[in-house]
Amino acid sequence: MADEAQRTRVTLRADQRCEYCHLRQEHASFIPFHIDHIIPRKHDGDxxxxxxxxxxxxxxxxxxxxxxxxxPQNNDITTLFHPRRDQWDEHFAFEGALIVGLTxxxxxxxxxxxxxGADRLELREELLSRGEAL
Ligand SMILES: [Zn+2]
Incomplete structure (x- = not known):
């Protein structure tokens, strides 16, 4: 598990956003975001x-x-987005509350x-209606 110093480093590096859906910690809940192992420990990720x-x-x-x-476009098996190697803007874009895949x-x-998912869209719609940037 990440210690407190590492959690702080990872959180600040991400600008306090989920590195996948870009939700800001302050808009999510009082439960702290998780520290994700990009390559899961199950697959020997460090x-x-x-x-x-x-x-x-x-x-x-x-x-x-x-x-x-x-x-979903061609049913090909595809590697997931890697926040350390991939650029978010090259793979995703917002269309209103919807996140669209560019690749x-x-x-x-x-x-x-x-x-x-429905709850995610609802949350983003609410944020947009309050004038918050996604
Ligand atoms: Zn997320």
Whole structure:
């Protein structure tokens, strides 16, 4: 597990946003975001900063020990978004409250992490209606 100093480093590096769905910690809940092992420990991922990402509870629980997902456009097995190696803007974009996948990786990650689940969309709609940036 990440110690407090490491948790702080990872949280600040992520600008206090989920590195998958970009939800801000302050908009989520009082429960602290999780420190995600990008390559899960099950697959021998280590606990160095380069393998850690800040993830909201929703994304973290759906990602679980997955490394890949299915691109809904062609049903190909595709690696998931890697917050340390991949650029968010190259794989995802917001269309209103919806997160759209711009690449196979983006689409497979949205699907696997259920990033556009009804409760997620509702939360983002609410944030937008309050004038908050996503
Ligand atoms: Zn998230």
């Amino acid at each position: 606990s160095s900063d380069s393998n850690l990402a800040l993830a909201c509870i929703h994304c973290n629980l759906h990602k679980s020990s997955n490394l890949s997902g299915i691109d 196979a990786t983006g689409r497979a990650t949205i699907r696997t992490l259920n990033m556009n």
